[in-house]
Amino acid sequence: MAGTDRSKSRRDGDTGPAIILVEPQLGENIGFAARAMANGGLSDLRLVRPRDGWPNDKAVASASGADSLLDAARLYGSVESAIADLRRVYATTARPREMRKPVVTIRQGVKDIRKAVLREERCGILFGPERMGLTNDNAALADTLLTIPLSPGFSSLNLGHAVMVAAYEWYQAGDSTPARSLPRSKTPPATKDELIALFRHLESELDTCGFLKDKAKRPSVVRNLRSLFQRSEMTEQEVRTLRGIIVCLTEGRRRPRRGSDA
């Protein structure tokens, strides 16, 4: 049995959890679910008795290019058959259930699934129909209940949105995008020599025009201006641009101004 399971998961080239839509009503939502799965790098879509039959044109329209997931979707007559080859099953649920079964948040759940996948244990997540969610009997087939914490004032989640959150969390659990970054520019960061030359250029012009005439305040105004420009982590090119701007702005003082009422 384990052998069959493994060869199947290799054939699929798919290590993420199966997304199992139980009696989905709107084809549109099946398409949205497929698109969300593709966004999160998931591909094993299973449908249990979709209300409007299968295939479904509305699903194709809302999948926006995730057609290969729809083409590969497998159709089942029961939840039992849809989960037969899986080793861990999670049931999404909005409301608390009269069931003494572990409950994990979706964020914790995807971490657990990633560990199970490393042990080659295929997992799946059950999503109930739009209006009612999973029946208690179907939720009882799962090992674990999966909860998506949301505002208690408005916790009714669209089916496509629920799959989006699951697919998004699945992807984040394996993603290494830095939380914070500043893109490198084409020119290197300015040297301190270039930066200090800019500061001196600006301050000398500000002395000339009288902006720094208050001798008592001058040191702190200069420090604050230098801090402001340093916070921008300027490149060589940006320092050259600012120096050009200072030259341009101060030219008017040397030449008579031209204009309508000058």
Added chain:
Amino acid sequence: MAGTDRSKSRRDGDTGPAIILVEPQLGENIGFAARAMANGGLSDLRLVRPRDGWPNDKAVASASGADSLLDAARLYGSVESAIADLRRVYATTARPREMRKPVVTIRQGVKDIRKAVLREERCGILFGPERMGLTNDNAALADTLLTIPLSPGFSSLNLGHAVMVAAYEWYQAGDSTPARSLPRSKTPPATKDELIALFRHLESELDTCGFLKDKAKRPSVVRNLRSLFQRSEMTEQEVRTLRGIIVCLTEGRRRPRRGSDA
């Protein structure tokens, strides 16, 4: 200005970021965005030149009850006017931009926004039109670019889904749902006395029926069975149920079996 800003944010009763949809094309997606915002406890929806005008029946249909957000949505003629009262603006972007501007993941972004909110600094998140995303000129109005890490193979995100991810992350950053829990049952956990009595009952019946007849293996089989049942963290009621099951299953050995071919 700060005074106006603060009184406005108090009047709104809303501390989360404004969600600003720039030139959204489909009313349906505006409704999905409103529903997603309600799920995440957000309420300040702003629309910049929605393509099909405003109000929009399709938005009402897909909002599924989040009508109050649509009613309160504010309409603007430009991104500049839509962000005028904000102090920090984030621009969602799928593709890298030719802009040297800080980039944060949505998960980091909502943490930053929560800190800004504590300082009473109103924030907003810009979402571009369905087909193209934000123009570079509109993205340039933001302090920070916001990225939603997704599968490089399929990173085209539905507008409603993008707002769902933002609203979901916003809610998670302030949520205290335990990552893992086991609901308490109505009856208390079994005492160890009740549990050991169950084990002894089972083991004595297994001795009687011969399941434990291999004396060498008996100790480890007994330990494994006890571990199996202990993992379930049974309640008093569950222990009583299992003892009832053992009694029922073993009754047949005492009474002649009744059946079609007995």
